[in-house]
Amino acid sequence: MELVAKRGKVEYEIVIETANACVGSARNGNSLIIELTGRDGTVTGPIQLNEIGDENFSRGNIDGFLKSAVDVGLPILVRLELRDIEGKNPLGVRRVKVWYRGRKVVFPVHDWVENELNVATGEAVPYHKVHNPHVMAVLKREVKYAREVLRWVPRPGPTDSKANLPRFVDVHMVSEIPLIFRPTEQWTLSLEHNPVHANVAKAVDLLKMTKAELNSLESYHVLYKVFEEPGKRSEFLDRWRSDEEYGRQQLNGIAPMALERCSNIPETSQISDVHVKTLLGGKTLTGEMKAGKVYMTDFTTIIRDVKRNKQQQGQQMYCPDSICLYHVNCSGDLFPVAIQLVPGDPDTIFTPENSELDWLLAKMYHKVAFGCVHEWYHHFLLTHGVMEPVAVAMFRSLPRSHPIYKLMKPHLQTITVINVFGRADLLASGSGANSAMALGGDETSRETFKTFDMNDLNFPELMKKRGVTNTKTGLKYLRSFAYLILGLNDPKLLPKFYFRDDATRLWEIIEHFAATVIRHYYPSDEDIVADRFLQDMMEDLATDGLGWEDEKHRKGLPYPLRTVDQLILLCTSVIFTSSVHHSAVNFPQYDQYKYIPNSPLAMRLPPHKKGEATMERIMNSLPDMPMSLAAVATTSSLSSYAPDEILLLGDYPVKLFVEKKAKAAMRTFRRQLDKYRADVKKRNNEVPYPYEWLLPEKIAASISI
The missing domain is CATH 3.10.450.60 (Nuclear Transport Factor 2; Chain: A,)
Structure with a gap:
């Protein structure tokens, strides 16, 4: 239980950095309450930072407050609460900084405060390395709440249009989409106008x-x-x-x-x-x-x-x-x-x-x-379709302080919003897309999902295969990356395949980045097995998200997750699919068609x-x-890049990681992308028909359109 401190008072300096993402007016106009928790579980009690109607917490603002409160030491938890609101406007908060006796602690929020939000200090910590019981209690409450808010769409019957497809979050219109999936309200609203x-x-x-x-x-x-x-x-x-x-x-x-x-x-x-x-x-x-x-x-x-x-x-x-x-x-x-x-x-x-x-x-x-086949299989199913359950399982299972949450959030946050629009405006019978295309989106996706395997997204392994038979079905793998399956990896046999060359290089860069971050937090396989949050995410994905109809093989997912290498491969595949793969099959559409x-x-x-x-x-x-x-x-609509605030690969303006090792990995990631960009531009200057779709400045970090 939390203990209200019975100590002397001390002055805390509190800074609230507001995101450029408020819902409603540019000014929030709400009263924000903050409560600090010390290492021993004692709390300051509610501290009111402003009065209702004060001009604090405007979009993108940094608001500072000096508040006298009972001394709980340097806090390890903060609780943010919006109070007494009429016409409530959720508040997007980037970070909270607290100074205590000359020492500073940072709480990276990067989330919406709708009613109440509890946030731990910025260090990324796996489940089994959280030793403070008060922090663990907050993390478990956070996951419990996420599972209540982010519900899987009900399991369909065999004749339901949602059968034989990856499952998704149970929302059907924009107003129902949880705010965690909206990086900014401006971006979400831009999609509402079809x-x-x-x-x-x-x-x-x-x-x-x-x-x-x-x-x-x-x-x-x-x-x-x-x-x-x-x-x-x-x-x-x-x-x-x-x-x-x-x-x-x-x-x-x-x-x-x-x-x-x-x-x-x-x-x-x-x-x-x-x-x-x-x-x-x-x-x-x-x-x-x-x-x-x-x-x-x-x-x-x-x-x-x-x-x-x-x-x-x-x-x-x-x-x-x-x-x-x-x-x-x-x-x-x-x-x-x-x-x-x-x-x-x-x-x-x-x-x-x-x-x-x-x-x-x-x-x-x-x-x-x-x-x-491009539109409904290579584009929709293999990017939009299979990445949404990964996003839902992650946001349902990992607290925001978890290292894999911090690694994957920039690549998975936008997929649910765009898919809600896509299911209504593209896949649905009678949609504009289906009035232009000979094959229906739902039926084509269901047919091709029958033999989908998570290994279809494993780029380098598929490069090594030669007509391999799927032991699960007796059929050849569907051609998600068929050039890799049947031997298009040899540039001597098939030159001028610039997509293959660029995608291979990008996979290696992403894999190096993911491996560096993951091995910092998970030095051994035992760390993987011991992380309950991580195992819960894999169970959710395997039994309710992707593999819900495939009880025997779970669509090739590594469930349960046992090794560091399995986690690196999973995260690399997800980042690559959400960025490189999707950009390659999405943004050239208008040029092609x-x-x-x-x-x-x-x-x-x-x-x-x-x-x-x-x-x-x-x-x-x-x-x-x-x-x-x-x-x-x-x-034309699908080929358009989202508003400027949607990230490109390698951009991390949201500072989720605070550890030096993780921040150094991001800097190395960007340097490697810069070197790759220079090499591609040099090659493009030497060939008659340049391939530019996988330049870093054209690769969205997530599926946002």
């Missing part, structure tokens, strides 16, 4: 004024000009029809992870030497596959059982279960050499030796499958057969005006 709907309305109004029609391939250029500055034009649009550009976009475009090395032609395809031998310079497919020069994007099974969407007027949309073979030529460039649009139908096999329009239309159809013929997301006619392609057939197949507007507006 940018997709606003962009569509903007485009419709402008196009009405110009009376634009889609009657040629060139006419599609007018759509994206609505969202760009006059005169701006992406260089690749001048060569979009070329096979070289098609291969470049596969390697270094929106979803390079869809590519895999081809060691055998899948049974679903009838592509053979007859179709490609001339294109391979007289060499055989078997020989070139053995030489590591044949690659593929194969969608013949991954979306086979996914129902296709319909247009808003009820007409069917089309997306083929297609496969494309690529070949690395003597110059090291990746070229498409064959596409089969319908498994089992050799009349839908096309190569560059067919008519120009047959081949062009085949490439467009394959891009539909590519785009839908803005010109509809380059990368359509749906077709209005079923796949053609040899000899059927004409320009009229192409125009009748491509998306019409409503579908095209929805696609361009959606990808």
Whole structure:
């Protein structure tokens, strides 16, 4: 029990640093109470810092107070409380500093005070190293409260739309989202005004004024000009029809992870030497596959059982279960050499030796499958979908003073807010995204989540694999990073794969940072096993978050957590996925999809057969005006960076760590990113088509859009 001190009084200097994040008006206007607890559990009793209506605690302010209170020594805990509030405005607090007899103690809060908040001193301490019983009691109350506020969405039945998906926090609108998930209210409010709907309305109004029609391939250029500055034009649009550009976009475009090395032609395809031998310079497919020069994007099974969407007027949309073979030529460039649009139908096999329009239309159809799998699998499921339960489990299980909380919070705080919007505005039936795409978000995500394994996010391990069979399902791992699974890690065999090179380097930098911090707080495996908070987080994630339907394997999660290396791998995977992976598959979207013929997301006619392609057939197949507007507006909105206050990788303006070792690790992290940036820019200056999407200044630290 807390003991009210019966000692003499002493003067405490108290400083409250307010975050630039108040809800409501810029001035808080509330009365803030603080109570200090000493090492022996004695408390000062409530100390009122200001009167209601005083102009204290404005956004970003630093307010200082000299208060006489009973002497409890240098405090180890503070309790903050908002009192007597009408029209309560929660207060965002960055830090509390307390001076006692010339000594200072800092309490890093970085949270919202809604009613009452208890905060321990700034040192990051695992569960088993918290020796003060008063501090432990506060930490346990904090976790108990978090579990009451952050509830998992109820477990769905087998026919529920939420079945076969990662679970998430039980909120459905912005007003229900706990404030812990909102770094600033400005950012949250900026998302409430649906940018997709606003962009569509903007485009419709402008196009009405110009009376634009889609009657040629060139006419599609007018759509994206609505969202760009006059005169701006992406260089690749001048060569979009070329096979070289098609291969470049596969390697270094929106979803390079869809590519895999081809060691055998899948049974679903009838592509053979007859179709490609001339294109391979007289060499055989078997020989070139053995030489590591044949690659593929194969969608013949991954979306086979996914129902296709319909247009808003009820007409069917089309997306083929297609496969494309690529070949690395003597110059090291990746070229498409064959596409089969319908498994089992050799009349839908096309190569560059067919008519120009047959081949062009085949490439467009394959891009539909590519785009839908990118959006709902590589983008939504493998970043948004699997990272939200990690965030929920962490915030439910770890107190804010925990070292893993401090390490992971900058990378997980924003995911729940953005997913609440995404589930309503993107995944839901009838959403703008589903009116533009041939495959539905919910169904595609459920189908691909069936074989998801946490090891799919283990970048370096996947680089070593060669067609490994998933012992859990008997199926090959779905291609979350398939280029790593089937051997795209050799730059001699597959040069100019800048995404692979940059992502590998970033993984190593992130891993070094995470390992340095974690080994400081967990010197041995015994420390991992002894940390009850950490073990509770893993149990929550494995049994309620990601692995709730997979009782035997728990989606490959290390549960229970037993070693330091397991924790390093988990944290590295989460930071990498939330930053590097998400940025690579999110921010290039508009560039990839803005010109509809380059990368359509749906077709209005079923796949053609040899000899059927004409320009009229192409125009009748491509998306019409409503579908095209929805696609361009959606990808334009999703490709936008969040407001300035959302962090980039390596930025830590919120000072969660106070220990010298952890702060030194952050400085080293930034230096390594600076060196990486310089190396990438040097390379980009030496290549004809630079890859810039993974420059540190373009990598958001968390999933915030």
